[in-house]
Structures are given as structure tokens and as C-alpha cells.
Amino acid sequence: MKIEIKLRIAATDDGFCEEEILSLDKPHDRLEAIGLSLAEAKGVLGRLQEHIIAAQAATLAAERRCCAQCGRAQPSKGRAVIRFRTPFGDVPISSPRLHRCACDAGKSKTFSPLTEFFSEHVAPELLYLETKWASLVSFGVTVDLLKDVLPVGSTLNAETVRNHLHRTAARAEAELGEERPSFVEGFPPMWAKLPIPEGPIVVGIDGGYVRARDGTQSHFEVMVGKSIPEDRDNRYFGLVQSHDDKPRRRLHEVLLEQGLQMNQDITFLTDGGDSVRNMAVAMSPCAEHVLDWFHITMRLTVLGQYAKGLAHHNPREAEDAARELKRIKGYLWNGNHRRALPCIEWLVDDLDVVETDYPSMKAFRKAADEFNTYIANNAGMIPNYAERRRYGERVSTGFVESTVNVVVGKRFSKRQQMRWSKEGAHLLLQTRTRVLDGTLRGKFEQWYPGLSGNKSASQLETAMAA
Structure with a gap:
């Protein structure tokens, strides 16, 4: 069974070009041969991309061939090749270089309209895909993933993906306003x-x-x-x-x-x-x-473990320490730091005079002293946790x-x-957090408004049926 796929591109309202881009000879009696394989689909997409971009670039070059001021055609000086990286392959674009018209007082005698247009040589959609997946998995795995499912260029590598992610994050960073000591506005x-x-x-x-x-x-x-x-x-x-x-x-x-x-x-x-x-x-x-509250209980739990260890050497002192820790926890849970602080200070003093051969006693005393400082420094941030919990408010x-x-x-x-590196981790955090909360696509659509106008699958099916 032979299948031929042809591409038809309408360059103007009155004309079109038609070319065969793929010819397949596929059996129809084997399950694995039904439909396009991934490699065949990637080949079709790659050829389609080349033809579409070539037609778009030719139309753009033709529109800018004439001088914008006098309308005269500007003579050609030669051609160069621009490589444009897309999700469907790296596409070479023929870029004409033109002599600038005499009425255009430009800085150079010649210019390339396509070079001016292609200020970035990476398609925004590819940049988005690289940034999204590199924010979720390693740079190397991102390269493998994109190469498995898309006909991306063979030169794509982990370093390129990392550089593109950093560029995306740096662009978002540049949009941040100035730092201020206070963001309270008005009265x-x-x-x-x-x-x-x-x-x-x-x-x-x-x-x-x-x-x-x-x-x-x-x-x-x-x-x-x-x-x-x-x-x-x-x-x-x-x-x-x-x-x-x-x-x-x-x-x-x-x-x-x-x-x-x-x-x-x-x-x-x-x-x-x-x-x-x-x-x-x-x-x-x-x-x-x-x-x-989680960080308070975490410190209290550590102190409680030390008290349990002390019980093997000084049972009475350990029992007193455990009782005092329970009282401290109750005071703090009910937001009564004024009573909790003296209790913590008494605990610190009591531990200082305990005579024991408990090997972790020094660490016990240090942890109690640090807990005393921690509660004292943050006393103004201790609410009535019990009341907050009763009203369904978060405490942890x-x-x-x-x-x-x-x-x-x-x-x-x-x-x-x-x-x-600190810079690399910071930039990755900016894109990863946006991927996790679903705002990265919106940021790209803000930079490239055309991305938001991409047709959905249903719209494409309607257009193909028509």
C-alpha cells in the first residue's frame, strides 16, 4: 500500500505551490505498521516546517524589498543563511541582503530585512518547552524527552537548554521593579x-x-x-x-x-x-x-528526647524536666508566652546544676538555652494557637x-x-515555581502575544474539515 503526502502552500490569493514531501509504502496487515510511526510523523512535521517557514520568509522579504519612503525596489547585494531553531527542527532560511535606498539615511549602506526581523533565532514555543521541562527534570533528560517526541535539531544539548532557561529567567528578572524597605502605600x-x-x-x-x-x-x-x-x-x-x-x-x-x-x-x-x-x-x-507551631513542637520534641535519655541516669531530674516541658508546651499552645518564658528560664537554670554522667547533657543544656532565645526573640509572633485551630485557621x-x-x-x-551555583539555582527557582503554579505559559504569552492566539485542537479540526 503506497501513500503519498503532498503539501500545498498558497503564497498569494491567486497562486499556490504544491510539492510531495513524503512517500510511504506501508503494509496494511500488521498492527505495528498501522498509521504513522513516530519517526515518520517527525519527518512529516520537519518537512512541513521547512516549507511553511520558507514561504513566510519569502513573503516577508518581498514585502520589505521596496523602500518604505519612495517605494522603489532596493537592489540585492547577495544572500546569507539564517538558522531558526523550532520545535520541528532547525530550519535554514535564505536571507537576502539589500543595498539601502539613497533616500534612506541609514547607518549602513546595506541591510538584511530578515536578520532584523529574526532578532531571536529560537522559536518562542521551543523556548517555552525547553524552559518548562528543564524546570521539572534535569537538563539532560529534557533533551532526551524533546528528541524522543519532536524533530528538534540534532545539536540540541543540555548546555543549550540550560542557557535558554537562564535567558528566560533573566528576562523575567529584568521586569521586577526596584526593591523598597516598605510596600505599604497610602494611609x-x-x-x-x-x-x-x-x-x-x-x-x-x-x-x-x-x-x-x-x-x-x-x-x-x-x-x-x-x-x-x-x-x-x-x-x-x-x-x-x-x-x-x-x-x-x-x-x-x-x-x-x-x-x-x-x-x-x-x-x-x-x-x-x-x-x-x-x-x-x-x-x-x-x-x-x-x-x-511546627517549628516550636520540633524543638520541644528534641528537648523531650534528651529528657528521656537523662532518665537512664537521673530519673528524678528527668521527670522534673519532662513535666516542665509539658507545662511550657501548654502555655505556648494557648499563646501565653509571658508564663512560658519564665518556665523556660527555670528549666535552663535547673539543667545547669544537674550533676550527671549522661553523655548528652551538654547538648541538652545547649538546646534548652537556644530554645529560650528562640521563644524570646519571637514572642511577639506567638498567637493563641488553640483559638486559631478552633476557628479553622492555620497554625503550621x-x-x-x-x-x-x-x-x-x-x-x-x-x-x-x-x-x-547561587545564580544558577536562583534562576532555576524562578522558572520552576512558575511551572509548578501554572503561570509560565502566561508569562510567555505576555512576551509573545501570538502564542495566546494559537488554535486549539477543536479549531484545527474544524479548519481541516472545511
Whole structure:
């Protein structure tokens, strides 16, 4: 059974060109031979792409052949080849070079209209695909994936994909406004006149660590977060604190995209660290900062384990410490840090005078002292957790702990011990967070409006049927 596929391109309303692009001799009695194979489909798409781009480039060159001022044809000086990278292969484009008309006082005597038009040699759709998949899996796996399903150019490699992702992220970075110490705008009478906001927003921020490529340090910290509005889509954000010089601006832009107003109720759940806490300061006059209950209980659990170890050496002192820890936890759960702090100080003093051969006693005392400092520094962020829980409000950043794993762990490959530069990790975080919350495509459509006009499958089927 022989199948011939022909391509017909209408260059003008009155004329067209027709050419056979593929001839197949396929059996009809074998299941694996039914329909196009992946290799055959890639061949068809590649040939189609070449012909379509050639027709578009020829039409564009013809339109710009004449001088825009006087309308006279500009003589040709020669031709060059432009290689345009697309999802369906690298396409060579014949680019004419023209002598500039005498009435056009340009800087050069000759020019290439197609070179001026093709300011980028990578198709936006390919750039989007590379950025999307490289944000989800490794650069090498992205190359293998694209080569498996698309007739992309054979020269595509991991370094090229990485460079394209960095270019995309850098373009988005360039659109960020200037950093400011405060993003609170206006004054109370003005806020009262604003429309009622759609609903409260809960923002959780936490940190993680990535292995550093630079030999001066083994790891560096990355900060990630998740913004959860009551009735809008969630958003992720991430940054490398020691590299980014606009952390507050970055968070503010995420909140603006979710409809932030100055009368918006916002709750920031953090671990109490200075860098995380300072990032969320002065973001909104209606902001509430809450110390994450998870991080309090995590420290109390560690102290409880030390107390259990002490019980094998000093049972009475261990029992007193465990009782005091239970009391401290109860005070903190009910937001009573004024009573909790003296209890923590008594615990620290009591541990200092315990005489024991418990080998971890020094670590026990140090952990208790650090917990005392931690609660004292964050006392103003300790609410009544019990009351919040009764009203269905969040008291823990458990959702942010999972965000750290989703954003950092699953791409920065903790198990594989991959190493990263601060700039590379920061740029990848910008694209990965957009891929995870589904806003990367919208950003590309903002840069290239024509992408939003691509026909859907149903529209294409209607056009083909007609």
C-alpha cells in the first residue's frame, strides 16, 4: 500500500505551490505498521516546517524589498543563511541582503530585512518547552524527552537548554521593579475607601539548603514559599537569599498577581528566622505574622528526647524536666508566652546544676538555652494557637514543608548530591515555581502575544474539515 503526502502552500490569493514531501509504502496487515510511526510523523512535521517557514520568509522579504519612503525596489547585494531553531527542527532560511535606498539615511549602506526581523533565532514555543521541562527534570533528560517526541535539531544539548532557561529567567528578572524597605502605600482613610477584598491570604515561608558548587562553602540557603488565597489560585515563589537583591519586591509581585490590596488580610507563617521574618516585614498594614507551631513542637520534641535519655541516669531530674516541658508546651499552645518564658528560664537554670554522667547533657543544656532565645526573640509572633485551630485557621507551615520538597528536593536532587551555583539555582527557582503554579505559559504569552492566539485542537479540526 503506497501513500503519498503532498503539501500545498498558497503564497498569494491567486497562486499556490504544491510539492510531495513524503512517500510511504506501508503494509496494511500488521498492527505495528498501522498509521504513522513516530519517526515518520517527525519527518512529516520537519518537512512541513521547512516549507511553511520558507514561504513566510519569502513573503516577508518581498514585502520589505521596496523602500518604505519612495517605494522603489532596493537592489540585492547577495544572500546569507539564517538558522531558526523550532520545535520541528532547525530550519535554514535564505536571507537576502539589500543595498539601502539613497533616500534612506541609514547607518549602513546595506541591510538584511530578515536578520532584523529574526532578532531571536529560537522559536518562542521551543523556548517555552525547553524552559518548562528543564524546570521539572534535569537538563539532560529534557533533551532526551524533546528528541524522543519532536524533530528538534540534532545539536540540541543540555548546555543549550540550560542557557535558554537562564535567558528566560533573566528576562523575567529584568521586569521586577526596584526593591523598597516598605510596600505599604497610602494611609488609613484611603484604605477604608478600597473595595472589599476577595478573601484572606495565607503565606508560608521556609528555607532549604542546596549543595554549593563553589568550594568556599558546602551549602547555601534557598528560601521558598507558597501563597494560598481563600478563593484564588495558589502561587509559589523562591529565591537564593545571598544572591537576590529584591526579595521583598519578588514576594510583593506575587501577592499583587493574586489581587493584593492594602486592606487585605494576610497571615505570614514563618519559622522565626531573621532572613525569613525580614522578607515579610512592611508588606501590608493588615499583615499578621505568626510563628509556625511546627517549628516550636520540633524543638520541644528534641528537648523531650534528651529528657528521656537523662532518665537512664537521673530519673528524678528527668521527670522534673519532662513535666516542665509539658507545662511550657501548654502555655505556648494557648499563646501565653509571658508564663512560658519564665518556665523556660527555670528549666535552663535547673539543667545547669544537674550533676550527671549522661553523655548528652551538654547538648541538652545547649538546646534548652537556644530554645529560650528562640521563644524570646519571637514572642511577639506567638498567637493563641488553640483559638486559631478552633476557628479553622492555620497554625503550621506543614504545607510549606512540602513546598520545600516539591520546589527544592525534587529538582535540585538532594539524593544525587548535585552542586549548584547561587545564580544558577536562583534562576532555576524562578522558572520552576512558575511551572509548578501554572503561570509560565502566561508569562510567555505576555512576551509573545501570538502564542495566546494559537488554535486549539477543536479549531484545527474544524479548519481541516472545511
